[in-house]
Amino acid sequence: MVSATTAVTNALEDPSRSSKISEASRVLNTMLTNYDNKLRPGIGVRPTVVKVEMFVRSLGPISIMDMEYTIDIVLHQSWYDERLRYNTTFDSFVLSGDMVSLVWVPDTFFKNSKNIADYKMSLPNQMVRIYGNGNVLYGFRMSIIARCSLHMLKFPMDSHSCPLSFSSFSYPVTELIYKLEHFNIEMDETNTWKLFQFDFTGMSNKTEVVSTPAGNYMVMTFFFNMSRQFGYIAVQNYVPSSVTTMLSWVSFWIQRDSAPARTSLGITSVLTMTTLGTISRKNFPRVSYITILDFYIAICFVFCFCALLEFAILNFLTYNYKKTHASPILRYPPVSSARARALARARARQQEEVFVCEVVTSEGNDGEEHVSCSLQELPSPSVPEPPRGRFSGCLKRFRKYFCMAPECEGFTWQKGRLRIHLFRLDNYSRVVFPLAFFFFNVIYWLVCLNL
Template structure:
């Protein structure tokens, strides 16, 4: 009996708590737990895959992935475990042959003052290292810059470089590719400021060959040999080259052997040929110089008595040419020879100076022909022991002065250019005039600066130059001479 009572109490304690917790649990579970009370098909949740279906594909992929990674790691470890990067391949047996390939990314700018140029290149070197051969399913391994220090790399250096900039953002711009047969490809990108000796004799019509020379720093020719792969050079002209005043005309290469203390070293030199464009210098130097020279000739059309205007124009032209010569040398190396531009500016300066001197010579010669002769000191003459009266003395002095002072008269029937003193041989044509015996001015041994004289023996065989026609001569001589100079100048320098 007691046993039955205990079983009933146990059964009641199990049934009543489940009924009390039912509503609360249902409210906590939310509406998703009340689908049993809704009429209709019950929503089916996502079917759970069997553990075997979930694990088996992932395990296979992981094993395959980690299997290749482990295999690559084992191959690299086996190669680098006993690898000595301090020794070159084939040491003591044969020289190491390094094949070089170059890709030019950017060329320029070329600095005339520093005589150097900048070049951005991707430098590739290929050689065979038997110690890096391996067997496996991998055709090649690509290693970044962190593992470059663990391999032997050729000690190539650029002989005419001044500065070299490496790219190290975000990682060093260098790469090593190792093939199954032991072939190693090493690629690095760099910007080089290299020396370029510029010969400026023909400036600004000059052409230059800027070299890029490289060789091994420590290995002689018996241990390391450089060669081009069919002279393969990639030039990426699609990039913005910074040549500015130059045009790229091509390239060439040379291979030579230089004797050093370490032995005979093989040196390979690339030459980048460039030629200067004339546009900048034509408008900045040649046109201003020519225009200034032509402007200085305006004084030939001015009157002879306009001394201030002609003098100021001549001096201004000379000073302008001096400034142009200094400006052309401002951004130019201090070389000891004369360039083509210097020669042109110098000739223009001489033309401007001669135009100024032409007026000075003209003014001097006119003054020499027109100045009065110095008269003797007038004294009151004595007549038979007595002094003449002032009126008689003055009359007699004027009579004596008329014998030595020239009367300068302008010809009424001739133009202004024909004015001036006449020669003694011409006195018969104008008997009513008084002429000076020195009317023909002896300018030099071969010139007579007056009208053509046929009188004295010293005037024969001389070139006749009329003083008052110097401007007329200059109007023709200066332009013709300058034109002929330009023809000869451009023909010579453009064909050299």
């Protein structure tokens, strides 16, 4: 009651205010009485030119799994409508959100959108401003979830350009044209954007005409360029992979007789690399190609597996060498006295010697027969020579370059050829593995940083 009394009092005290309200109502009624909002401006005469301006309020987050991103924008579209011209003292008329349907507006839709959320408090966040010369400004705010094809080959050093494309749904290029007069897209504070693993690097735009069965339509596209931050991936993947690979080399400093310790360390390293490879793909799209991160983890896995394989080879060679050169089992147990040892030798000789007797008939008429006996040693059993075939030839060629500990002693062993001591594999591995991993990292990072 007090508000109504105050409004009446103000109207009585300021008659010009009341006349302005009456004039504004009269102008709007005059413009909209015979106005058909179903027909575009310039129909049948010329195409309608719609000028576009965009204000980006926020960008992100970006979903790698779903290959989509979220963007919050305010889009302004302006065009000329001769039916809305007026000649009064007002510069413009602003229509609220519930009156937008009274005038014609472009049927703009976003081609790569998956979901659009309009902002509605008490009324939709949209407005129409009509100027006296017939220009119309239409603005609205919305949050868009749009598709963005992410090519992950260079992950985690990848850069992406996520598009936001819009076009008219029903008007072809002969009837409606989009125009970006000034490519000055305003942005809110980028430090409030939810990009997380990405850095915003800039924007670009493209306008093209797309042919469809329904006709040719003008499509305007804005590209939001982003590059991935490397710190998170380095901490989560690169550092653990490198440290695990280096830990697998600790087995080279453990004695080769400590099989349980070296085997446990090798298997643990291999399983850890397998887990890291699985975790790196946990929140990752199921692409058919490997990324540069997958390649790095795979090489680290190979290094860990080779460290385990090195011990398996060394253990196998050591076992077979000990078995071949083991001390023979004594036929008789050792005795303490010299006489006992002599008796043992005599007993062994008796077992190895036999009496051989033969009947000899003398010449002559009497034909006497004599028996002749002698002590003879049994022939030692011959050891069959190993078959000479393809295997013996391969073994012979193998021994040209590899040797065991006793065979490598002396100056006559394969003079002039490379000698690799198989029992010194650990010594070689302590140098070869770190050097190989170092050179791999140098080449890997030089190539990746120049992709």
